[in-house]
Each structure stands twice: as C-alpha cells, then as structure tokens.
Amino acid sequence: MPVSPALSEDLAAAVADLYEAAEGTLIETIRKALDQGWDSPLWAQLRLAQLGQLQTAINEIIAALQADATGAIHQAVAEAYDRGSQAAVAELGALAPGVHSIPAGAQAIDRLARAVVDDTGPVYLRMLRTSTDVYRNVIARASAPSVLGAQTRRQAAQSALNQFADRGVTGFVDNAGRSWELRSYVEMAMRSATARAAVEAHSDRLGEAGVxxxxxxxxxxxxxxxxxxxxxxxxxxxxxxxxxxxxxxxxxxxxxxxxxxxxxxxxxxxxxxxxxxxxxxxxxxxxxxxxxxxxxxxRGTYEDTQKQRYLERQTRKWKRRAAAAVDDQERKKANANVRAYQKRIRELVADTGLPRKSHREQLATAR
Incomplete structure (x- = not known):
C-alpha cells in the first residue's frame, strides 16, 4: 500500500492532544484561582498571596505532561515507522515475497523521536512563564484604579482571560521564523517526524526489494x-x-x-x-x-481547504473562551460564536463538497 503523511497523522494528533489538554487545564486552573472573593476589597492581595499555590499546581500539570509526552513521542514515531514498513510489505506482495521481515529501525526511530523531544523542550518553561504572567496580568488589570466594584473587576479579569484563551501559550518559532501556538507547534513537529519515519521505512523496504x-x-x-x-x-x-x-x-x-x-x-x-x-x-x-x-x-480548491481550517481554528478558539468564562453570560456568548462558526463550516462543505472533519473542531480534554 502507498505511504503518505496521512498514514501517521493520527499519531501526531494524539501527541498534540496531550499539549492542548494541558493548556486547557492551565486555563481552567487560572480561572478557578481567580474566580473567588470578587466583592472583597482585598481581592488582588488575596489572589497574589495564592501565586505560590498556583505555581505548584502548574508545575504538577507540566510535569505530568512532560512524562506522558516523552513516552508518547517515542511510541508515535515507532508506530509510524512500523506502518511505513508494513505498507511497503503489503504493496510489494507477490512481487517480492521475501520481504516479510521488518527490521526494528531502532536508530532511525531514536533519532527522529529525540529531535522532537529536543524541539519541544522549551515548551514546558514557556508554559510556566506564560501562565504565571497571565495570572499577574489579570490581577493587575482587574485591580486598576479605573476598575470599581466586583462587577467591573470581573469584567476586566474576563477580558484578560479571553486574550489568553484566544492565543494560548505562544512564542514558538520554527527554523523558517514562523510563530506558532502551542498545539500547532507540537503537531507540526510530530507530523514532520512521523511522516519522515513512515516514508523512510517504506523507502528502505522498497530498496531492500530492489525497487x-x-x-x-x-x-x-x-x-x-x-x-x-x-x-x-x-x-x-x-x-x-x-x-x-x-x-x-x-x-x-x-x-x-x-x-x-x-x-x-x-x-x-x-x-x-x-x-x-x-x-x-x-x-x-x-x-x-x-x-x-x-x-x-x-472537490474544491486549496484555498477552500485553508478557509475550512481557519473556521475550525475559530471554533476551537471560542470553545476555549467558553472554558475561560467566569460567568454564564460570557459562556453563552462564546457558545453562540461556536455555533456560528460551525454553521459556516456546514455551508462551506455543502458548497464545495469538501469532507467535514469534526474532530478538528474539538478541543482535547485532560485525561
């Protein structure tokens, strides 16, 4: 059977899901730490006093993510390599019946997996710094002299939380100088590694058969x-x-x-x-x-597919907004926008014939 990046993209997505789920947990943790004692004149001081506890909770989330992700990265690359090998064996079939033993490819797997682990190393420090900076920023904005009363304090905090929910953890720059958000950065790195593993394994098996x-x-x-x-x-x-x-x-x-x-x-x-x-x-x-x-x-054009991916990103953005909402009104507003973007996706796939990929509209949740 032929080989392509699509052969292993589910493996890359599964690893990226871990990071997206952790990011969602960070947003929820920050929201809960802020969402108490709005009426107290000492709200800002009380929230800042909890910063140490928040950092401990964030470090626990990051440590769990790092442990899960390192193993998941190696497993995904190994599985991609195996799929590429199996694809070549299945494709050659009767033309090369001797190609049935599939070498482990341990060196290639370790090389590709290690590259991803190294590339994602700065992610964890960035997550800690961004989360604590956002927490301080929310408190500063919600306790500014222009903010009076619990309601306006809540609104100011919500505005700052919305900005974090929109952009998430950012600041990751690839070799081409492009900036990425957390999930996109990890998924890009994983798709590149798993695709390379599958293609290398497939090519190696064909070469062994003289193709x-x-x-x-x-x-x-x-x-x-x-x-x-x-x-x-x-x-x-x-x-x-x-x-x-x-x-x-x-x-x-x-x-x-x-x-x-x-x-x-x-x-x-x-x-x-x-x-x-x-x-x-x-x-x-x-x-x-x-x-x-x-x-x-x-079925459509490349531009149509890019529009679809934009609408999917917007859907996920407003779902993150709903998760960061500190009151029902804000949550209802976010959910209304989710439905609006999903309507636009339905219209696009109906007009172009593109397949709808509902999984790309979903947020990964913590395990």
Whole structure:
C-alpha cells in the first residue's frame, strides 16, 4: 500500500492532544484561582498571596505532561515507522515475497523521536512563564484604579482571560521564523517526524526489494508546493533533476523500458512534497506494469481547504473562551460564536463538497 503523511497523522494528533489538554487545564486552573472573593476589597492581595499555590499546581500539570509526552513521542514515531514498513510489505506482495521481515529501525526511530523531544523542550518553561504572567496580568488589570466594584473587576479579569484563551501559550518559532501556538507547534513537529519515519521505512523496504522508482499520486485540493510532483515518477534515491532512464521491465526478464523520471524523492521532499498535512501518497513504480493515474477533478480548491481550517481554528478558539468564562453570560456568548462558526463550516462543505472533519473542531480534554 502507498505511504503518505496521512498514514501517521493520527499519531501526531494524539501527541498534540496531550499539549492542548494541558493548556486547557492551565486555563481552567487560572480561572478557578481567580474566580473567588470578587466583592472583597482585598481581592488582588488575596489572589497574589495564592501565586505560590498556583505555581505548584502548574508545575504538577507540566510535569505530568512532560512524562506522558516523552513516552508518547517515542511510541508515535515507532508506530509510524512500523506502518511505513508494513505498507511497503503489503504493496510489494507477490512481487517480492521475501520481504516479510521488518527490521526494528531502532536508530532511525531514536533519532527522529529525540529531535522532537529536543524541539519541544522549551515548551514546558514557556508554559510556566506564560501562565504565571497571565495570572499577574489579570490581577493587575482587574485591580486598576479605573476598575470599581466586583462587577467591573470581573469584567476586566474576563477580558484578560479571553486574550489568553484566544492565543494560548505562544512564542514558538520554527527554523523558517514562523510563530506558532502551542498545539500547532507540537503537531507540526510530530507530523514532520512521523511522516519522515513512515516514508523512510517504506523507502528502505522498497530498496531492500530492489525497487528504485516510486510514483506520486494525485491528491484533492493539492497545494502549490506539491503540484509540480503530482503523478510524477521519482527515483527513490540519487541525483536530482529530470531525465530519461532505461530500466528492466518489472516482470519480463531482459526487456528494457524507457521511463521519464521527474527527479529524486529526496529532491521532491526538500521542495515541499509530503509536508505535514500533505494528502499525496508515494508508491512503488514497476516499469512496464504500473500506470500513471489520470488526472481527476478536485472537490474544491486549496484555498477552500485553508478557509475550512481557519473556521475550525475559530471554533476551537471560542470553545476555549467558553472554558475561560467566569460567568454564564460570557459562556453563552462564546457558545453562540461556536455555533456560528460551525454553521459556516456546514455551508462551506455543502458548497464545495469538501469532507467535514469534526474532530478538528474539538478541543482535547485532560485525561
């Protein structure tokens, strides 16, 4: 069976869920620490006196997350590598019946998992700093001289909490200089690692069977990075660049076949093919047997898919707002916005034919 980043994206999402759930727990912990004694003139002093207890609670959340996540990262990468290996074995089938033993790939798994663990190392310190800074900021804004009475104090606190719920823990910058929120950053790192593990394992198994050419599928709503490689034949390894090669027929001994190779798989991947969220697959190409698939119309456009993802992010944003609400009115307002964005998603999928992915509208909850 072909291999693609989609083969392991559930593994990446499961790890990212751990971080999103922890972030939700942080919001809830801060809200509960603030949501008491609004009528007291000593509200700010009492809340600041609890800062040490809050930091202890936050550290416990972060320690539990770190312990769970480290194991989950290694497990996800190992599972992705195994899936890639199994995909190659299933794809080769009767053409290479000897390819049934799947090496563990321990070095590749450890290398890829360690890279993610190292990349996410600063996350934990950032979570602690952001949470305590938000707590202090809420208290400062709610106790400013312009704020009079319990109600306006509550409103000022809610405004500050809303800002935190909207952006979450941020400040993570990738190698390209792009800034990410917590869940997106972790999921991006995990999707990259698990996709690489699956593709490397698949490619290694094909190489062991003597298969040196692969073909890229067509994927719906393809992005500009992947479009140049769609339905193209690639060399599994080797030099970049388009060329014609003479190779032996996959099933006829001595018969040669001319194949146009668009480049190498490493070249295509470096140019963006099989990026996180990519829907393309790569499969073994058997000269003289495999056929280049015909172009198929897409259900929508790449821009449609990006609009859908924006609406999904907004849905999750307002669900976080509901979790941060300190009164029923604010909670009702947030839930109304959730329903409004979900309505827009239903309209978009009805107009374009894109599949609705309800799981991307949900917030992960603490285990």
């Amino acid at each position: 040196e050419l692969v073909i890229v599928s067509q994927a719906p709503e393809e992005c500009p990075l992947c479009r140049p490689w769609e339905r193209k034949i690639l060399a599994r390894t080797g030099a970049p660049g388009k060329r014609e090669v003479q190779v032996e027929h996959a099933t006829e001994d001595g018969e040669m076949v001319t194949v146009t190779v668009a480049g190498s798989l490493p070249e295509a991947r470096a140019a963006g093919l099989l990026h996180p969220n990519c829907r393309h697959t790569v499969s073994a190409y058997m000269p003289g047997v495999s056929r280049v698939p015909k172009a198929q119309p897409s």
